[in-house]
Amino acid sequence: MGALTKGVDSGAPRPYIALAMAHAVLKKPLNSLGFAKSEAQTRVVVAMSGGVDSSVCAALLAREGYEVIGVTLQLYDHGAAVKSSKSCCAGQDIYDARRVAEMTGFPHYVLDYETNFRESVIEDFADTYLKGSTPIPCVRCNQTVKFRDLLAVAKDLGADCMATGHYIQRVDGPDGPELHRAYDGGKDQSYFLFATTPEQLDFLRFPLGHLDKSETRRLAEEMGLNVASKPDSQDICFVPEGRYTDVIEKIRPHAAQPGNIVDQAGTVLGQHRGVMYYTVGQRRGLGLGENTGTDPLFVIRIDADAKQVIVGPRSALQRSEIYLSEVNWIGPGTIADADGLAIKVKVRSTRPPESATLHVDGDEVLVRLAEPDIGISPGQACVFYEDRADAQRTLGGGWITRTA
Structure with a gap:
């Protein structure tokens, strides 16, 4: 299956394994993105931030022969963003994405989404802090601007799917596509994608989910991409040098x-x-x-x-009960079926999954930890995983409203 596959190991299920199984059953030639037609007949919109991950994602698909359309969203003011090399989706990053498209030979478009981004992400960021909570703007961005607005654009362009450079795996399960943690545990982004709906997951593809970051950079160098040695984004893209209070003071002066x-x-x-x-x-x-x-x-x-x-x-700081809102369930059955289910959860992106049980009473969803944890903050996410030692499958999650 070309550049999008690598040797099988004993780790998590891989997308191409599921594709091979489907091929054996259907007796139809499936390409590496799961469609029963040639790569040249498969149109893919790739979300390009200007970083190495999304650039490699687009270049690999183009090299395999897919009809790739690169789209970069301009999310905030160019002038402020050019000063930072550790952000995304503005200034130099737009230029880098365009250069990759030119080098690889596929069309690239820049869409002005500053208003959408400000309303859906930046203002929510400021208001959440003013409410005494701690927001995660990257989740809100994925939940709204990228997987809602950009995904709609991809469908309008007649795309068969939309691909991103996220480190996450989409696995075809018995009841439809499932979201699994990335092969590279250190780069896994499942925590930031818990709000992905089943409908969105059906349309999305994550070609880098089975790679580790070192291999991604090696591929960038092999293909001669201008971003091969570009550093990873570190700060929140619209928060220069990590001073989030400067943004809040600007968005909500005197608040x-x-x-x-x-x-x-x-x-x-x-x-x-x-x-x-x-x-x-x-x-x-x-x-x-x-x-x-x-x-x-x-x-x-x-x-x-x-x-x-x-x-x-x-x-x-120790807490053992976590109350959630805006819960998204992408596990088997419905969220109501999961009442009393033993699961693993992550309450911070950098923490390993820990044992818990899920409790559902009407609209109220409660997670009860097996052992108390500290530093659980309203505004953060509590992400669910299946109760296995490797905790690979992501079952959804919700926003923390309070703890007890």
Whole structure:
């Protein structure tokens, strides 16, 4: 199957294994993207951010003979973005994506999505912080601008599917496509794609899901792509140098309201200039001077309505119950069928999956951890995985609203 496949190992299911099984049953020649027609007859819209991953994704598909159309979304002001080489979807990144398309020989288009991005992602980012929660704008971007708006454009262009450079695997299961963690666990992006719906998953393809990052860069060098040595994006694309409060102050000027920093008993220990400057689990920068006593204090809860930042010892951060909203289920059956199901969950993108049970009572969804965890913050995501040692299949997830 050409450049999109590699040697079989004993790890997670691979997309091409499922394709081979389907081929054996249907007796039809399926291409590497799962369509019973030639590559030249298969139109693929590739979302190109200007980074090495999406560039390799597009170039590989073009090299295999697919009819590739590259699309880059201009998401925010060019001038501000050109100053940073660690962002995406603006300035130099648009140029890099266009250059890859020129070198590889497929059409490339830039769509102005600044308004959509501001309304769906940047304003939500600012408002979430002002509510005392900690947002994940990359999930909102995938959920709205990329997998809603861009996917609609791909369908309007008559594409058979849309491909991205995400490190995630789409596996054809007995009841339809499933979302599985990437072969490269260190680059797995399942946490950021939990909101992908079954309908979207049916149209999406992830050609890099079975590769590790070193192989992706090797392929970029082999194909002579101009982005082969380009560094990975580090910061949130619209937050230069990681100063997220600068963005909030610009989007919602004068929104920060001062208030008290209190302990668990309500004793005032100091003042703050706005809840947006604090996150659950934060230790440094509390500005309490001598009021901290002998044990270090952490932010254990934020009450935006009362304008309070509540602090306490590290042990007070422990939580075992997580309440969720906007839950997306892509597991077998329905979310109601999953009541009482043993699962694995991730409550931060950098943490390994941990054991839990899922509880569903009408519209309320609760995750009960097998062991208490710390630093679980409203606004973050709780992502579900099947209860296996490798926890490969992603079952969905939801946004954390509160903990107990």
